[in-house]
Amino acid sequence: MIATTSRPALAAAPAGHPVLRGLLSKPYPAVMGILNVTPDSFSDGGRFVEPERALAQARRMIAEGADIIDIGAESTRPYGAQPVSADEERSRLQPILADIVSLGVPVSIDSMKSAVVTWALDAGAAVANDVWGLQRDPDMAGLLAARNSPVIVMHNRDRVDPDIDIMKDIAAFFARSLEIAAKAGISPGNMMLDPGIGFGKTPEQSMTALARLNEIKAFGLPLLVGASRKRFISSVVPSEPDQRLGGSIAAHLVAAQGGARIIRTHDVSETVQALRVAAAIEERR
Known part of the structure; x- marks a missing residue:
């Protein structure tokens, strides 16, 4: 188990932001649809x-x-991704972001750059998805504190x-992220944690x-899991x-059973069906 002595004291935090309250109100996990407007993402580039x-x-x-759309304009795949400038990210997002926001579901911006997140929030995005966890x-x-924006805090490593003991590493990383968040004034009710599968x-x-x-879950924050099409699957059954x-x-059904409240996926229809059927069966236990 993760030791609790090395992280900030944090009571279980109900979602404070209306967007998060909506996403977490369902009897089964909410589904985040992945939209990569990149030439080089690992699955749909x-x-x-x-x-x-x-x-x-x-x-x-x-x-x-899909309950929320996550838009990314820079590939963050582990191998071979080419970094792009904030200007390039914005140029990829500019033709589509406002139109997608107008469709009526919350939009998350998948970026590690505050300049891009600022621009996206101004354009109507509701959530920041930071793959480097602040x-x-x-x-x-x-x-994010100043804008009262929800944020997905993802675990990551340079190599x-x-x-290593990956669970200790995840715990130490999140403890540091939550310390940064607390010092900045981000409300715990505006945060989700993502273990960063892959x-x-x-x-x-x-x-x-x-x-x-x-x-x-011991950190007391809602969990988001995105295992969609990840390489670990091929380590079990070789596949593209x-x-x-x-x-x-x-993987996503296991994550839901383990407490994930949002599932991030490329395959929305199939994932929604799986989660709803699993929830319906669980109700009859």
Whole structure:
């Protein structure tokens, strides 16, 4: 189990922001649809670069049951991703963000740059998804506190180390992120934690994090899990990213059982169906 002595005292925090209250109000996990407007994302890079295709995909995911759309304009895949400037991220987002916001579901901006997040919040995005958990851009926490914005705090590492205790590493990382958040004045009710499946982890460490989500729940914050099409699935059953639907659903059902309240996925329709059927069966226990 994660030791509690090294992290800030934190009571269980009910969602304070209306967007989070809405997402967490369902009897089954909310579903976040992934929309990458990038040429090089690991699974769907290049498919939704054209604004018309991106908007059509957002509409499709909403029709399939997505509760929130997560838009990313810079690939953060573990291997071979090319960093881009804030200006380039904004140029990719500018033709589509306002139109997707107008579709009526909350929009999350997947960026580690405070300049991009500022621009996206001004354009109507409701949530910041920081894959470096407030620890990469020194201006991120202050911005989110000032804007009273919900934030997804994800665990990450610069390099994979198969010899570490990944759960201790996740605990120490989140303790630091929550310290940064507290100093900046971010309300605990505006935060979610994401164990960062596939980020800075071996496949075995990713599966350990999924299996032991209950330890991360000890921080008292809602959990988001995104295992969609991740490489660890291929370590169990060799497969390409677009052949990992079954493994993705299996991982997400385990995550839901372990307490995840939001599931981030490329495959919205199938994931919504799986989560709702699992919840219906659980009601009859």
